[in-house]
Amino acid sequence: MLLINLTACKDGEKKRYETEFLNLFDTVTRIVGYADSEEEFTKQVQMIHDDLEVYHQLYDIYNDYPGVSNIKTINDQAGLAPVKVDQKIIDLLKFSQEAYNMSDGKVNVAMGAVLKIWHDHREAGTEDPEKATLPSVEELQAASEHTDINQMFIDEKNNTVFLKDPKMSLDVGAIAKGYATEMVSKFAEKNGVTSMLLSVGGNVRSIGKRGDGAEWKVGVQNPYDQNGKNISKVSLTESSLVTSGIYERYYRIDGKIYHHIIDPVTLFPASYFVSVTILCPDSGMADALSTAVFNVPFEEGKALIERLPDTEALWAFADGTIKYSSHFKDYVSE
Ligand code: ADP
Ligand code: MG
Numbered sequence: 001m002l003l004i005n006l007t008a009c010k011d012g013e014k015k016r017y018e019t020e021f022l023n024l025f026d027t028v029t030r031i032v033g034y035a036d037s038e039e040e041f042t043k044q045v046q047m048i049h050d051d052l053e054v055y056h057q058l059y060d061i062y063n064d065y066p067g068v069s070n071i072k073t074i075n076d077q078a079g080l081a082p083v084k085v086d087q088k089i090i091d092l093l094k095f096s097q098e099a100y101n102m103s104d105g106k107v108n109v110a111m112g113a114v115l116k117i118w119h120d121h122r123e124a125g126t127e128d129p130e131k132a133t134l135p136s137v138e139e140l141q142a143a144s145e146h147t148d149i150n151q152m153f154i155d156e157k158n159n160t161v162f163l164k165d166p167k168m169s170l171d172v173g174a175i176a177k178g179y180a181t182e183m184v185s186k187f188a189e190k191n192g193v194t195s196m197l198l199s200v201g202g203n204v205r206s207i208g209k210r211g212d213g214a215e216w217k218v219g220v221q222n223p224y225d226q227n228g229k230n231i232s233k234v235s236l237t238e239s240s241l242v243t244s245g246i247y248e249r250y251y252r253i254d255g256k257i258y259h260h261i262i263d264p265v266t267l268f269p270a271s272y273f274v275s276v277t278i279l280c281p282d283s284g285m286a287d288a289l290s291t292a293v294f295n296v297p298f299e300e301g302k303a304l305i306e307r308l309p310d311t312e313a314l315w316a317f318a319d320g321t322i323k324y325s326s327h328f329k330d331y332v333s334e
Contacts (some may be wrong), residue, residue, distance in 0.1 A: 027201030034211030079166020112169030178287020
């Protein structure tokens, strides 16, 4: 069942509708839109859902789908053979290479070997908190020998991807959701959607304006209290807001939080911030940057953000301090 919840209320000319679904990217997708009728909105949402589902299957690293060669297929064939894949995978991986270069390796989709170790410990530790364990430094270091992104070969002529190192694997978790959100938004815009706010697990992307002509306003979730008041409300115009935070996926050992964003240098969860929020036109870029900036000290991340056009960031520190890039506050609406 696609439409879990459909509400409509009059607001200006068009009506405001809302829906959500839970079956994609292991997260909640929420859509708010203005349309002439419920029928029109339902059609738009179905189109977005179906397009997003294509990306969900292609970018999956855990599951196989009949007749689909996806990122998992590439991983399964590491060291064995190049895999012929959809252009959407080639494009994602080329974007991931750019993100790697731009971030000086702080976001590295070839870190699968290291990330899998953390993933397995986190899953086990979440299931049975009493028996939660940390990976050993030795096993993390051994895995990190197999994270060289230059061992990922993209053959654009034949549309194949080959991981030369048999022990390496791709984990596109830092980028894929935002990248897919961007692609699906562009697809929706091309197909007549004019007023929508799409949130794929907090990767927010706006299309057009609200039905009453105002800009979309999106809250930055409070990283200190998930039920608390948003720390800022930001206006979005054809742009995206993405947050990476320690509270999204984590487990605890002796009360200490071990979250899911891993510093490629220490091979442990990065501990500079509790969250980093990126505001920029492209949701794929925002997702890549949110992970990259999370993994570097404030000054270094700020320098990167200030270099990029139309890109702003908010850093939330463990002691409650919030810092902003030069123009973030220009977008804060309340
Ligand atoms: P989320 O998608 O949960 O909102 P992120 O965009 O920050 O958060 O992505 C986190 C995910 O990215 C992790 O679950 C993991 O799969 C992957 N990841 C963690 N650290 C890195 C890293 N340094 N480089 C690339 N991918 C990473
Ligand atoms: Mg990210």
